[in-house]
Amino acid sequence: MNPAETSPGAGPTPAKLYGLLAEFETSEQMVEAARRAKEKGYTYLDCYSPYPVGEAADALGFPKSEMGTVMFLGGLTGAVSGFLMQYWANAYGYSLNIGSRPYFSWPSFVPVTFEMMVLTAALTGLFGLIAICGLPCYYHPLFHSERFARATRDRFFLCIEASDPRFDPVATREFLQSLQPLSVEEVPE
């Protein structure tokens, strides 16, 4: 890494680079930048925006989220185990004769099975989302950038990471500059 290229905020020692962060005024510019970067052959890059921009994820090559499968499996687990739990509790664990109904009177087990399905699917959704996104993540190199605080407010960012095989501090910066960003910043590791 070229020591002259290190960011001023990184302290006296030349820090390792996390990536180059380009800031855009509108979501369209960010999406266009992501598309162009993909065309250039970059693979380690991500967009950051204050609200979801579906085209950005499309441009990054993430057309479909895996969360549907995760939540389906979570819901299925809850429904099956909820049903079996009731079956066991009322047919074996503590079988009571209620109006001479069979111990395994499955229609009565439907509401709780449904509730268990919803409960586990929702919890899998929450914890699955957090886990798959790598959250909680209280330290992230991008938080070094002061400008990046606006990613949750009114600015749109594209970050090409230094781990990208095609990353070159000079050429990548030139490429990002050619996309008319508001700024291009080096983010230390």
Place this chain on the structure above:
Amino acid sequence: MTVATTVELDHRKRPPAGSGLPLEPEMHPLVQRPHTLVSVGEALGDVVFKPHPRGWWLGFLAGFALLQMLLVAIAWLFYMGVGIWGINVPVAWGFAIVNFVWWIGIGHAGTLISAILLLMHQKWRTSINRFSEAMTIFAVMCAGMFPLLHMGRPWFFYWLYPFPNVAGVYPQFRSPLTWDVFAVTTYFTVSLVFWYIGLIPDLASLRDSAPKRIQRIIYGILALGWRGSAIHWRRYEKVYLLLAGLSTPLVLSVHTVVSFDFAVSIVPLWHATIFPPFFVAGAIFSGFAMVVALAIPVRRWYHLEDFITDHHLDLCGKVMLATGMLVCYGYFSEVWMAWYGHSLYEWGTTIERLFGPYGWSYWCLIFCNLVVPQILWSRRARRSDFWLMVVSIFVLIGMWFERYVIVITLSREYIPAAWGRYAPTVWDYATMFGSLGLFLTLFFLFVRYLPMISMAEMRELLPKRQGGGGGHSIMENAP
């Protein structure tokens, strides 16, 4: 600067043709004035960093005072037992169950707004979904308290759940009361999950704009390090969409199960197939009344007229009118079925309900839920804070009386020898109004410390030329 801008409807993804979803003929401005991404944050997010308006203190202190009353009432209840309440043998349920059903019904509007209206592409929900979800959570907390207190030995509440125990005793899953435990627990948890997931981007926004270090730390911890990555947003939207899809049948199931608590019994007028839809409609009716009753003062105190416009309240008024008519159809149907069914007990109980010792409560209910909401036919009333507030308060009272009328049926059912009377004691009232205090305290703390309107969703709703997502709503690009 009163130029109203209209949310552009240039959906990149319209609802699929033939899905029956309207393409939103409305061109009402959902956001007044040309707000930008920054000004949305200033108007909605910075509220939590500024001093409290006077109205906040009014609401909070009133709620906090009532909360103290609740604590006293509960402490006395724990010491003395449920004998301090007015419950007796024919009317074993009393106020506790009336309040339980009333509170849980209020919660349902929050889920309706956050989930069902989302699935139906009703963008106006964005202004009110966050605080209605909070309202749901707090209302379910108040609701859940009552059956626990009513158990007599609340410290054994965990016996409601199946857990391995040496006695080898497990809940009876053929009973609607057990279903209710699972329904309410699930409802509370899922509402909390939905609310929290919705909050994550806004917490990150607060973290990045908070003036004080301690605020940055607290909001930062809660935001989990959210960075707004496009990949994360895609997963987020998928989860949000699926949670909305799960919450929709959930909210219907919860009040259906609550109605089963009554309908599965053999008490005349309870054992009716109309109960589930009738209960769900009533829940949404009272819930919208609570949304309106909270939105009107809060938007005035916090100057949120740009986001919660008269048009939003107009739509809430229409929902109240529609669900109110459904509920009234239920009242009509109950009487009709009792008469047409030729059951001596059904008809006899109906006569007792209408003209018996508690007949006044029935007519009170008819006045509050049938007569007063007719005001909402008038567009002027739906757009007037005063009239909407009046109708909402009447509906909240009326829906409380509806549950009272249902529970008090226990006083006159089959055999006259088993008839009785019911009178609430001062502790019943203290617990009831105290639960309102718990609700208000939690609600005003929420308003104080968290953004009461979703900033991320509001930013997305802004027109493209103002930096927004052009009228998109949070799950519309979630494949």
